[in-house]
Amino acid sequence: MKIKETPLKDCYIIEPTVFEDERGYFYEKFNEQKFEELTGLNGHFVQDNISKSFYGVLRGLHLQKGEHAQAKLVSCLEGKVFDVAVDLRKDSPTFGKWFGVELTPENKLQLYVPRGFGHGFSVLSETAIFSYKCDNFYDKESEGSVIWNDKDLNIDWKLPKDAIILSEKDQNLPTFAEMNF
Template sequence: MKITETPLKDCYIIEPTVIEDERGYFYEKFNEAKFEQLTGLNGHFVQDNISKSSHGVLRGIHLQKGQHAQAKLVSCLEGKVYDVAVDLRKDSATFGKWFGLELTPENKMQLYVPRGFGHGFSVLSDTAIFSYKCDNFYNKDSEGSVIWNDPDLNIDWKLAPEDILLSEKDRTLPAFSSQNF
């Protein structure tokens, strides 16, 4: 397993070591002990979520705050997504910065999104199945969010704006500058 820190502190790309032969392939998707050894971060997850979305769907930017904050380990099981993490930790040197990368079953990459980060993704393929491992349980009262097209963040979601499909909730999220993270 190869772990690379992104330009955002504590946010990591995880690439497995894949063993292939004529039968197919095998890889260790995650190893808590190796992750903690290489990053110094807790990698214990308590909840797994799966979503299926069609082309153009954009989910985000979401986070859990306070005692219900969540770190996530995300991957794409089918299709192709552009995954984005936004550092919303006020005391961080990378506060207000974002990082994105394509996740696919072919590249087998995962992104570790630490607590205090916002997270979102856009679907670049016809459909996509997306996996989220979370280190804390979801709590509706602890939801936080930032509007997907915030001008201060200026995220390139790799989709034409007219192709983006949003939930009703995601259409009316607050601006980055209007919040006290």
């Protein structure tokens, strides 16, 4: 497993070591001990989630706040997504900055999104199956969100605006400036 730093503090790309031969391939998707050794961060996850989405679907930007804050380890099991993390930790040197990476089954990359970050993704393929490992349990009352097209964040979701499909909830989120940190 290789850990690559992103421009955001505590946010990492995880690249597995893949062993391939005529039968196919094998790789260790995650190793808590190695992750903690390489990053110094806790890598204990308690909940796994899977979502399936269609081309143009944009999910985000979401987070859990307070005692229910969640770090996530995300990957794409089928298709292609553009995954985005936004540092919403007011005391962080990268507060208000975002980072995006394409995740596919072919590149086998994962993104570690720390607690206090907003997270979202857009689907760039016909369909995508997306996996989230979370280090804390979901709590509806602890939801936080920032609108996907916030002018201060200025995220390029890699989709034409007229192709973007949003849930009703994601259409009516606060801006970055309105967010209660």
